[in-house]
Amino acid sequence: MATYSTNEFKAGLKIMLDSDPYSIIENEFVKPGKGQAFNRVKVRNLKNGRVIERTFKSGETVEGADVVEIDMQYLYNDGEFWHFMVPDTFEQYQADASAVADAKQWLKEQDMCVVTLWNDAPLSVSPPNFVELAITETDPGLKGDTSGGGGKPATLETGAVVRVPLFVQIGEVIKVDTRSGEYVSRVKE
Amino acid sequence: MDWRPRCAPDVMHKRAEMLMVIRQFFQQRAVLEVETPLLCHATGTDPQLDFFSTQFNYPPDNPRLFLQTSPEFAMKRLLAAGSGCIYQICKAFRNSESGRFHNPEFTILEWYRLGFTLQDLMQEVAELFEQLVLPQRPLQILPPISYQDIFQQATGLDPLNFDLPRWQAFARRENLHEAIEICEQDHALWLDFIFSHVVQPQMKAGCLYRVYHYPAIQSALARIHPENPQLAERFEVFIDGIELGNGFRELTNADEQEQRFEREVAWRRQHRLPEVEKDRRFLAALQTGLPECSGIAIGLDRLLMILLNKTSIDEVLIFPVARA
Numbered sequence: 001m002a003t004y005s006t007n008e009f010k011a012g013l014k015i016m017l018d019s020d021p022y023s024i025i026e027n028e029f030v031k032p033g034k035g036q037a038f039n040r041v042k043v044r045n046l047k048n049g050r051v052i053e054r055t056f057k058s059g060e061t062v063e064g065a066d067v068v069e070i071d072m073q074y075l076y077n078d079g080e081f082w083h084f085m086v087p088d089t090f091e092q093y094q095a096d097a098s099a100v101a102d103a104k105q106w107l108k109e110q111d112m113c114v115v116t117l118w119n120d121a122p123l124s125v126s127p128p129n130f131v132e133l134a135i136t137e138t139d140p141g142l143k144g145d146t147s148g149g150g151g152k153p154a155t156l157e158t159g160a161v162v163r164v165p166l167f168v169q170i171g172e173v174i175k176v177d178t179r180s181g182e183y184v185s186r187v188k189e
Numbered sequence: 190m191d192w193r194p195r196c197a198p199d200v201m202h203k204r205a206e207m208l209m210v211i212r213q214f215f216q217q218r219a220v221l222e223v224e225t226p227l228l229c230h231a232t233g234t235d236p237q238l239d240f241f242s243t244q245f246n247y248p249p250d251n252p253r254l255f256l257q258t259s260p261e262f263a264m265k266r267l268l269a270a271g272s273g274c275i276y277q278i279c280k281a282f283r284n285s286e287s288g289r290f291h292n293p294e295f296t297i298l299e300w301y302r303l304g305f306t307l308q309d310l311m312q313e314v315a316e317l318f319e320q321l322v323l324p325q326r327p328l329q330i331l332p333p334i335s336y337q338d339i340f341q342q343a344t345g346l347d348p349l350n351f352d353l354p355r356w357q358a359f360a361r362r363e364n365l366h367e368a369i370e371i372c373e374q375d376h377a378l379w380l381d382f383i384f385s386h387v388v389q390p391q392m393k394a395g396c397l398y399r400v401y402h403y404p405a406i407q408s409a410l411a412r413i414h415p416e417n418p419q420l421a422e423r424f425e426v427f428i429d430g431i432e433l434g435n436g437f438r439e440l441t442n443a444d445e446q447e448q449r450f451e452r453e454v455a456w457r458r459q460h461r462l463p464e465v466e467k468d469r470r471f472l473a474a475l476q477t478g479l480p481e482c483s484g485i486a487i488g489l490d491r492l493l494m495i496l497l498n499k500t501s502i503d504e505v506l507i508f509p510v511a512r513a
Contacts, residue, residue, distance in 0.1 A: 007285060007287075027288075028288060028289060029286070029287060029288025029289070029290070029291055030288075030385050030386075031237075031286060031288075031291065032381055032384065032385055032432060033425075033432060033435050033486075033488075034235070034237065034407065034409045034435060035237055035377075035380075035381035035385075035407070036237060036377075036378055036381045036382070037237070037285075037286070038371075038381075038382070038385065038386075040386070053364075054367060055365065055367050055368070055371065055382070055386065056367075056371075057371045058285075
């Protein structure tokens, strides 16, 4: 894998730190007029999402991380692994629970996701920003209430639980924003 | 194509206004505006400054010329030649410096005052900043504070007493453990690291700081304090925790200056940095006699950033390096 000098640092660059892959979020060049130059970076650990700050002496080199993001279709879950496929090549990848993490509650078969590969193995999965899922369980709403005020919990076909307006019923399909986990609208079949 | 100016039109007007205020300020004080070459036969030996150099196609020597990293040597030669108090607004160039606060080509205001002590110059800096900043935004001018005091207040460490285990423990506590590998046993490097990572961020916004008496190991071109050899007669200026300028009670001793050059030349060689030669004309001027004086350089692009509350230097440049 390539190495990068601090003067190649920029947002989005993937580097190895303490044996983990990280993505640079911010890079600040710090240099006293009469002193040593540093690069102060904010980086996200691609395994656990944690953000940390780290300083390098300018001119130092850092090992790059072999990390790529690929659009893949979610196929199925076999109980242990979640399977994804690259549509163009039909190449398949299996991701474990730690890679899928919170994304699993939004994964519906055939939906497109972004899978991050590290050394060709899934590291994390990002669901689409919006998903359309059917409600499998929720309290019956009050007849005639279309205000949506208050709301109630609803369980979706993937197991996710979101708050929905009172008028929404079992069997209906709703649109959810996966970034906030919030109900957006009903979807007409 | 990004051919258009990067900064907004009002920024250009504010820059012109800033330059006018500066020129009026020095005119009222009978300080002479001068212009010295940007392209020079010699450059500073400071190992922390990376320069641009080029070849002058002029046989038989085809000499190597440097874009100045600051106008300091040329201006001191003028002072030694009897110019009296002088100031200059010019471009300076520093290679490999680019970031939110750095553009490799930038504008410097540099001035020298004969007979001024460090205190006198700090006072004059405050007067200039009052005129420049107050019409644009509020500014609280804090009394000058010594490097030792501000460092101790921010960290609990004495910058003059390099107690490595304590400094390492401090770095771990502050979640800056990488300092331990980066700085190793280099006192000056530890000072740079801690000052930029811990002290500067603690400076209060909207305040002018003048931090004086830097440790002697960071003396640069400043005179060593006559009563305390641990201190250099150097000060720096900060607003919003951003470094804006660096001032000295100037070193006038030619022998000491030459020794400092030689140490830096040796350091460069040892660290395989591009070699430079001592500036002989500058040393000759010092041997003839630099009058007792104090001088300071201020980065005007950063000052403009602060005046206009901009977060990056690109926002106050017409064509930052990427589109220059």
